[in-house]
Amino acid sequence: MKAITIHQPWTSLIAHGYKRFETRSWRTHYRGPIAIHAGLKSDFQTIKMLAINYTRFWHEITPLPTGCIIAVAELISCRKVVSSGRERGSGIAWLEDGYMILGNEVDFGDYTPGRYAWKLANIHRLKEPIPVRGRQGLWNWEPPDDWKCVVCNGFVVGGGLCEDCIGQETEIAMDLGLI
Numbered sequence: 001m002k003a004i005t006i007h008q009p010w011t012s013l014i015a016h017g018y019k020r021f022e023t024r025s026w027r028t029h030y031r032g033p034i035a036i037h038a039g040l041k042s043d044f045q046t047i048k049m050l051a052i053n054y055t056r057f058w059h060e061i062t063p064l065p066t067g068c069i070i071a072v073a074e075l076i077s078c079r080k081v082v083s084s085g086r087e088r089g090s091g092i093a094w095l096e097d098g099y100m101i102l103g104n105e106v107d108f109g110d111y112t113p114g115r116y117a118w119k120l121a122n123i124h125r126l127k128e129p130i131p132v133r134g135r136q137g138l139w140n141w142e143p144p145d146d147w148k149c150v151v152c153n154g155f156v157v158g159g160g161l162c163e164d165c166i167g168q169e170t171e172i173a174m175d176l177g178l179i
């Protein structure tokens with residue numbers, strides 16, 4: 001699986017679903033699953049900004065884990081930033097193809113024109129962060145062996161049952177009158 005190292009507090013904002021775009025200086029053509037790794041360094045300017053301006057989010061995401069994978073998501077698009085407004089809370093960033101980024105999301109990234117907005121979906125926060133050393137760029141990470149569905153052996157983040165099997169188990173349980 002591909003992985004990307006991101007400094008805190010951005011990483012935890014992603015894991016908690018408050019940040020859906022990772023902003024980078026480079027474009028990627030990769031699409032698919034991506035492990036979200038919290039680097040060892042944190043961005044203290046941003047931590048200060050969050051603690052002051054986004055107190056509720058701040059309380060929810062702290063303490064901030066570092067040096068570990070804390071979520072798995074899917075990278076679904078990558079678009080260049082063409083222009084942006086900078087005022088807090090009322091910011092707008094425009095991406096190529098006419099896409100617009102609004103509100104908190106603008107504060108939760110660097111939308112300087114010329115950079116790229118990587119859109120993440122299906123974000124799963126891990127119950128237990130997995131310690132691993134980070135790298136630059138997109139790197140490869142081997143998920144744990146037990147991230148398999150106990151019924152069909154298909155890949156499932158964190159292990160347990162995959163969505164298909166959850167659906168089937170539910171049907172069987174209903175047939176048996178258990179639920």
Ligand SMILES: [Zn+2]
Binds near residue numbers: 165
């Ligand atoms: Zn399954």
